[in-house]
Amino acid sequence: MANEIIAERSLLARLETQPRVRDFLAQAVATGRVSHAYLFLGAPGSGKLDAAWALAQQLICEDGGCGSCDACVRVARQTHPDVHYFAPESAVGYLIDQVRALLAEVSLSPIRSRRKVYIIDRAEQLRANTANALLKTLEEPPANVVFILLGPSADMILPTIVSRCQCVPFRTVPQTRSAELVERATGVSPERARMAVAVAGSPARAAEFLKSAERQEVRRAMLRQVDYLARADEADILTSIKDLMAVIKAPLDEVKSTQQAVLDRDSEYLTRGALKQLEDRFKRELSHRERSGIMEALACARSLLRDALLRLQGVDEPIVNEDVSEMVDRLCATATVAGVTAALDVVAQTERRLARNVTPQLALEVMLLDIRKALTCP
Template identity: 70%
Template sequence: MTAAAPQGLLAKLDTQPRVRDFLMRAVTSDRASHAYLFVGAPGSGKLDAAWALAQALLCERDGEHGCGACDGCIRVARHTHPDVHYFAPESATGYLIAQVRDLLDDVALAPIRARHKVYIVDRAEQLRANTANALLKTLEEPPANVTFVLLGTSTDVMLPTIVSRCQCVPFRMLSARESAAAVVRATGLDEPRCRMAVAVAGSPVRAVEFLKSAERQEARRAMLRLIDSLPRADEADILLAVRDLMGTIKAPLADVKSTQQAILDQNADYLSRGALKQLEERNKRELSARERSGIMEALASARTLLRDVLMVVQGAPDETVNADASDIVERLSRTCTVSGAVAALDAVAHAERRIARNITPQLTIEVMLFDIRKALTCL
């Protein structure tokens, strides 16, 4: 019987048709590589494609590769499948050797639900010599049921030994117009709202997910309201507002925790104590990554708003992306200068770098908001 073409996440990668078609041919012919290296600029959809490939490989329907409707496909789409492991650097200098050891220990274990396991290694250019060497042999000869997907910006900044052991898949950079158009096609929503979602979420697929999440959209609105209030806020107001904001950002994690606990309960009877401990550690890492992603999304919301303020101050209102917050942009631009808007944007960029280095999120956002207040009010 001929395998059906994927209908899930992989089929939705219409902004990267060459990548989509290449991966479709690989999975439908059962010739998927044991290790891929997706390379491209931020926002090109590499992480979206990695999750899409994982869904295609873990689909539970016979003869299909990524139906999008079976339990396995749904879990992968929600990022809750126990056999898809996502890793990101946990240190300011890159991956920790302990992270790679945890990964290699897990590789040796059998899958929990599926017949296959997928490991997504984000920002793989931050695999330095000591961590990469531990991974090389497994990349070269992984177990038959394991696929690695490494994500990087360019092969030029990767260790050659890593590049040589992976099948490289290049991603082209998307224009803002292309990305927004893809979200319009996927959601049927108006173009301004889709353009905003892309600016906040970073890619078309994540923008679609963002527009489906009332909680993530509320976190954006909370950040916009907070920045709007800064010129009139004192220190106590800001500290209380940040506490509330952090609660809003963490709200979507409740469902993730519930799903993780259900999986632990289902597997408690037949997994060894060591395997259960590894699953618990993986769940903690996933929650941490989800929280960091939510924080970065909130910071992106602040960045896009302040960019709009800069555009208005410079006399280019047609370049704004937050059409639903035009009143906030107008209020802030009345008293802000070009240098003030630039300084405010610098404060957000500094906060994003601090979060990437695992500095305490609440403290980072507090410092950022104090700096933005100073910049906007020209104090």
């Protein structure tokens, strides 16, 4: 049985919301029938990225994903030098130079493992020119390389890419089910489990969020910002954004320290080219984590605004931010349904801007000023 070959401490074991995907990937690794390229398809929050890192751990670990060895720990922390994460670096999607750099790196030998894994997020943003550069390698990659592409649906991805990958569908997971899993895994209250899922998305990331004091401080800081908007002027908002960015970047300090330790340790036996590749990868990782932190902060703002909208509309549904219900009450006392709806649209627009690589601090400044306008306009 597939369940019998999944180590309890592995990332794959945590994919409880996608049991079919979990068992399918475990069986593929255990039987040596791993595809050279996978395409994970599903809606946001369905756990595609969690599954990508879980499969990478299974492939990198000498014991097929034990969850406790040095390799497994490094993959779980997203610091293993042979697991590479890529996301679009321009407003129009993947850059051709970005894909060329990826392909140049593919031809190099692994640094610490027998395999290399490439996670390519938002594969729907691979357009014709960038896809063409990748197609041949996707079809016939080196024997030690596995690609994992992520996208919302096959219809949104170039058919030439879809045809070269093994498609793995992910089902949509209700937030109530995700919250139940977080509650069971962490022992927190139902209210905190709902909050963590609303902020982090998937159950696995929600559980990690609850373990991180720094990420929870980001939530508190963002909620305070939204709560303060009605009483703040533009100068106050622009000043406070700097403090908010500092809080968002705080969790990166540990990542930077881990990266530097890896560079210090490996610099003696890596070639100059390999060391440069590793440094570039670490820079991309930091950029990705910073943007992930900002997106999580936006999810916090969205959850507070959504709670206010539920209250204003008299919807009989528990709010997410029970622990700061007084903030929800203050928003409801001064805002209208139209104003809160407009503010939610601002958050969604900011997410799209960040996906197009708008400067994070600028995006947050514009967002908070626009939310303030939406909430205070009669």
